[in-house]
Amino acid sequence: MMKTTHSIGLGLLLGLILGSSAMAADGGNPKKGKHLYKKECKTCHSKGDAAGELTPMSKTMAQWDRFFEKDMHKGKPEVFQKLSEQELKDVQQFLYDHAADSDQPQTCG
Amino acid sequence: MRTLISLAVASALGFTPLLFTSQSLAADNTANSDQAKIERLQQKIDELSEELADLDTRVNKTERHTALDRITFSGDFRTKVHSLHYRDVTWNPGIKMNFDDFGRRAMAGEYGDPMDPTSPLGKMMAANPDMAAAFMGGQLSGVMPWALGSTNTYDIDNDLFYTTRLRLDIKANVWENVNFAGRLSMYKNWGDSTGVQVFDSWRSFSMDGTNSGNTSGDWLRVERAYFDWKNIGGSEFYLSIGRRPSTYGPPSNIRENEQRGGTPSGHLVHFNFDGATLGYNLGEITGIEGQVVRFCYGQGFESQWGNGELFGNLVTEDTHLGGFNIDVINDGNHFVQLTLFGAKDINDGFKGSMAFPNELAAIFAPTMYQDMQKFDSFNFVTRVQPSGVIGDMFLGGLGYVYESDEDFKAFASLGWTRAESNGNAGMFGGLLTDATFTGKLSADGSELMMVPLAAESDAAHDGYGVYIGMQMPAPYGKFGLEYNYGSKYWSPFTQAQDDPIGSKLATRGHVVEAYYLFEVNPRMFIKLAGLYYDYEYTGSGTPVGAPVKVDDVMAGSAVSLLPVVDTAVDLNASLTVKF
Numbered sequence: 100m101m102k103t104t105h106s107i108g109l110g111l112l113l114g115l116i117l118g119s120s121a122m123a124a125d126g127g128n129p130k131k132g133k134h135l136y137k138k139e140c141k142t143c144h145s146k147g148d149a150a151g152e153l154t155p156m157s158k159t160m161a162q163w164d165r166f167f168e169k170d171m172h173k174g175k176p177e178v179f180q181k182l183s184e185q186e187l188k189d190v191q192q193f194l195y196d197h198a199a200d201s202d203q204p205q206t207c208g
Numbered sequence: 209m210r211t212l213i214s215l216a217v218a219s220a221l222g223f224t225p226l227l228f229t230s231q232s233l234a235a236d237n238t239a240n241s242d243q244a245k246i247e248r249l250q251q252k253i254d255e256l257s258e259e260l261a262d263l264d265t266r267v268n269k270t271e272r273h274t275a276l277d278r279i280t281f282s283g284d285f286r287t288k289v290h291s292l293h294y295r296d297v298t299w300n301p302g303i304k305m306n307f308d309d310f311g312r313r314a315m316a317g318e319y320g321d322p323m324d325p326t327s328p329l330g331k332m333m334a335a336n337p338d339m340a341a342a343f344m345g346g347q348l349s350g351v352m353p354w355a356l357g358s359t360n361t362y363d364i365d366n367d368l369f370y371t372t373r374l375r376l377d378i379k380a381n382v383w384e385n386v387n388f389a390g391r392l393s394m395y396k397n398w399g400d401s402t403g404v405q406v407f408d409s410w411r412s413f414s415m416d417g418t419n420s421g422n423t424s425g426d427w428l429r430v431e432r433a434y435f436d437w438k439n440i441g442g443s444e445f446y447l448s449i450g451r452r453p454s455t456y457g458p459p460s461n462i463r464e465n466e467q468r469g470g471t472p473s474g475h476l477v478h479f480n481f482d483g484a485t486l487g488y489n490l491g492e493i494t495g496i497e498g499q500v501v502r503f504c505y506g507q508g509f510e511s512q513w514g515n516g517e518l519f520g521n522l523v524t525e526d527t528h529l530g531g532f533n534i535d536v537i538n539d540g541n542h543f544v545q546l547t548l549f550g551a552k553d554i555n556d557g558f559k560g561s562m563a564f565p566n567e568l569a570a571i572f573a574p575t576m577y578q579d580m581q582k583f584d585s586f587n588f589v590t591r592v593q594p595s596g597v598i599g600d601m602f603l604g605g606l607g608y609v610y611e612s613d614e615d616f617k618a619f620a621s622l623g624w625t626r627a628e629s630n631g632n633a634g635m636f637g638g639l640l641t642d643a644t645f646t647g648k649l650s651a652d653g654s655e656l657m658m659v660p661l662a663a664e665s666d667a668a669h670d671g672y673g674v675y676i677g678m679q680m681p682a683p684y685g686k687f688g689l690e691y692n693y694g695s696k697y698w699s700p701f702t703q704a705q706d707d708p709i710g711s712k713l714a715t716r717g718h719v720v721e722a723y724y725l726f727e728v729n730p731r732m733f734i735k736l737a738g739l740y741y742d743y744e745y746t747g748s749g750t751p752v753g754a755p756v757k758v759d760d761v762m763a764g765s766a767v768s769l770l771p772v773v774d775t776a777v778d779l780n781a782s783l784t785v786k787f
Contacts, residue, residue, distance in 0.1 A: 130613040133540050202282075202786070204468035205377075205389070205456070207448035208436055208487040208500060 127185075127192025135190050139182065155197035163198055167191045283376040284466075288782035290371070290708055294364040296774035298758075301571055302355040302767025306644040306661055307348040319647055319656050328649055328656035351644050351664060356571045359764040369708060370398040371423060375431070382435065389453070390433035393420055395706060401425030404589050407562035409770055410750040411703070411710045413592075415560030417479045417508065420455060421704035421711075431455070431480060444489040452481045452506065455704050458543060459609050459619035460713065462679050463688060465725050465733055465784070471502065472533050473547045475621040475675045475692075475713055476605045478702035481506040481529065498538025505530045509555055515593055525553040525597045543609040551601040554627075555594035556634030556752050563587035568769070575655070598663070599639035601751060602626040603700065607675075616680050623673035625699045627751055631666035636769060637753030638663030640697055664754065671697035675713060677721075685727040692719050696744070699751040709741055709776045710749050717744035717758075731786045739778040746772050 136155075144153035158166065166172075167187065172179040179187060195201070313319060320327025325334055333340035342348050378390040403425040405412040414422060420431040434450025455478050456469025470478075471485065483506025491499035509527035516522070531549030538544075564587055569577040580586070607621035633643035643660035650657055677690035694700075694716045705711035712719040723737035745755035746768055758774050760766035 128613060130540060130611070130615070134613075200280075202467055205391075205453050206468060206471040207434060207453055207485045208438065208446040208471075208489070208502070 127188035127190070127195075129189070129193040129196045131186075132189035132191070132193030135182070135186055136193055139178065140190070143178075155194045155201075156199045158194070158198055159200045160195050160198040163191065163194045279378055279380045281376055281378060282787060283374065284784055284786045285375075286371075286373040286782055286784040288371045288373070288780055290366075290369040290778055290780040292364075292366040292369055292708060293777040293779075294709075294773050295776065296361055296762060297364055297771050298359065298361045298762045298768075298774070299357070299567075299771040300355065300359040300761050300764055300767050301357045301567075301769055302353050303645045303658060303769070304351050304642050304664060304767070305348075305354040305658075306351050306646050307343065308350055309644075309646040309661060311343070311349070313647060319649065328654065329647075332647075332656045353765075353767045354645075355764075355767055359762075361762055371706075371708075372396055372398065373706070374428075376428070378433075385438045385440075386435060387438075388433075388435045391431045391453075392428040393431040394426060394428050395420065395423055396425050397423040401427075402563075403427075404561050404563050406587050407565050407568075409710070410747075410752075413558075413560050413562055415558045417481065417558065417701075418704040420480055421478070421706040444492045446487045446489070447484070448487070449484040450482070452483055452485070452504075454479055454481045458545060459607060459621060459675070459677065460705070462609075462617055462619065462677065463690060463721065463723065463737075465686070465735065472504070472549075473545050473605050473607050473621065473623075474702070475607060475623050475673065476547055476549070476603050476625075476700045476702070478700075478705045478711065478713065480704055481508060483507060483529070485533075496537050497540075498535055498543070500535045500538075502533045502535075503530070504533055504549070508551065509558060509594070511555070514559070523596050524555050524594050527554055528552050531603075541611055541613070543607075543611075545605075545607045547603065547605040547607075549603040551603075553597050554599055554601050554639060554751065556596060556598045556632075556636065556638070557592065557594035559591070559593045561589060561591050564590050572658070595634040595660075596632050597630065598632050598634070598637075598752070599627060599629040599666075601628070601639070601699070614681065615686075616678070618678040619676065621673075621675040623675070623698075623700060625671040625673070625697070626668060627671075627697065627699060628668040629663055629666045631663050633660050633663035634752070635660055636750075638665075639751055640669045640699065640754060641665040641667070642754040669697040671695050671699050671716075673698045673700060673713070682724065685733065686725040688721075688723045688725070690719075690721040693717070694748070696755050698748075703749050707739070707778065709739070709773075709778050712739060712741065714749040715741055715743060716746075716748045716755055718742040733784055735780075735782045735784070737778075737780050737782075739780075741773070741776040741778075743773055743775065 140153065143150040146152045182190070314322065314329060319329035322329045322333060324330045339348070339354065372394070374394040376392040378388070378392070380388040382388055400423065404414050407413060411422070414424060419429055430451060432451045432453050432455075434448050434452060436446055436448045438446040440447060453470045454472055456464060456466070457472045457474035457477060458468050460474025460478060461467065461469045483504060485502050485504045487500055487502040489499070490501050491497055506529045507526060508529055509524070511524040511526045512522060515524070529549060529551045531547070534546040536544035536546060566577070566580050566584070566587065569580050603623070603625050605621060605623040607619065609617065609619040611617050627640045629639040629641050632638055633641065635643065637643045641663045644662055644664050645658045646661040647656050648659045649655070672695045673693065675690070675692040677688065679686050679688040692713055692715065694714065696716060698714070698716050700714055702711045702713045705713060712721065719739060719741050721737060721739045723735055726734040728734060743758050745757060746761060747753050747755045756766040756768070758772055761768050761772045762774065
């Protein structure tokens, strides 16, 4: 029992030393980003749209980060310009979290 | 090339001597300026050409790598230490005898002359004088418990129990609408790769459906392997066949700190099945995000192949499962799941392996036990298969998970199980009913053995389960609380949960769990958890045998062939890395 206490104490200590926020790099909220993505992105990027279908799986995590750092929707910059910095971070976080190489729900179909 | 042309033009024009007039000087300056620009541009072009050549080389390597490496691997690695404490473990071995049937056979002389101490019945009466006296005095009739040992109650403390779990997830794109997914997993406790455990509980039985959640040694097993064929013929239908993703389903994935880990409700099904799913993405029609209707089919037991069928004496049947698994909505904030399954021809067990417990040999195999006593620490490993069909089962459930935008999660799941006994029973019982035993002579007529005659009941029994919990962001990570309850006849298929004490969601009684997750980084976390089990009825995790009150076993008024746990505590700490 004493050994157990030591083990748990060590784990707690490690957690306090190493612990960091679970939110991703830029502090974006992925759930808020999803709402924005549906509202702002899917209007032009759904299946059959002229702009071409786009889903989070269209790019890898690194590619989404590059897109937000460098490209900034240069094909139609006003789309990004009307969003606040925080909103852009939220969308970026959502796309990053659901990118082609991100952890995916493991279900069939 | 352009440089050469520039030089040629320059030499053609520039070698003619010029008069140093102001006009010519200006022209000369302009020429020099243009020349400088051309040289700078040329340098830029050379640099770009060099960079393009370098990029081309790198992209070629990447393309080749992508084309040849058709499988992508990811996974996770978990090291966990448990401190396990069992309280009031009681073993009161015994069986339920049908004394009417036994008496009728005895009176007919089937077991020999009771007055002859050398006859099978005489020897048995000599070995059990109290029972013999009660029987001869007419005190034993109908179906009554027959204790085969004395009631023994004790505590068990396993202060340190270490495990290592490695899971390698495999993905491969077969075609634009076909992909393959698989998982290889190793789950071992430290210092053990025997792959088989002494049979002291149903949890300890090594079998196909539960191997992924039972420590089995240092080899990788195929936990799941299946393909998905989506948008069949341009429709919203999909087909998936293989070893199913039928573990870690919602909401049981929340305590694992991972996304949905399987298709079916984790409250009802946490079991490795081989089978198929035909699904339809109904959300594409209704507009409800994540709405999917699935018909699932699987086989949980193969009754013939490998069971000695060529001897022509098999009495088991294939066990087939089928039913519906419906995601009503799954939009990231709300998840509602409906489940309805049926299992036809449940047998009184599965194929599997065990280290045979000497304790049971002492009771049921006295001749063999004579020699086994000479090797106290030896347990022979044996392959086990069920002895017959005991009935049909049904499972149903409704689950809801809420996730706020701020990452607060709460869930509630209601489960229902129904077992319809057909009146048959094996050694450990029928479908949620006990076996009644009678006497039978061994092949050479020298020994009177106790054998199952029939199930005590062919009644149907309904069981109910509740599973609620929450997880909230907390300093350095997340904090979670969970509670689940199972009624007397609660019998879900969750035996592959890797809780060492036993699947917490299969508990007939109460379980409370609290945990704290320290997020070291997005791909690494430490989890500290405590679980408290309070078993009310026996047989958690198996539909075989009648559940009886744990208190009755402790009091000696009920018997159980396997030890029974009253309460237990599992304190654990784990470190998980995802890669």
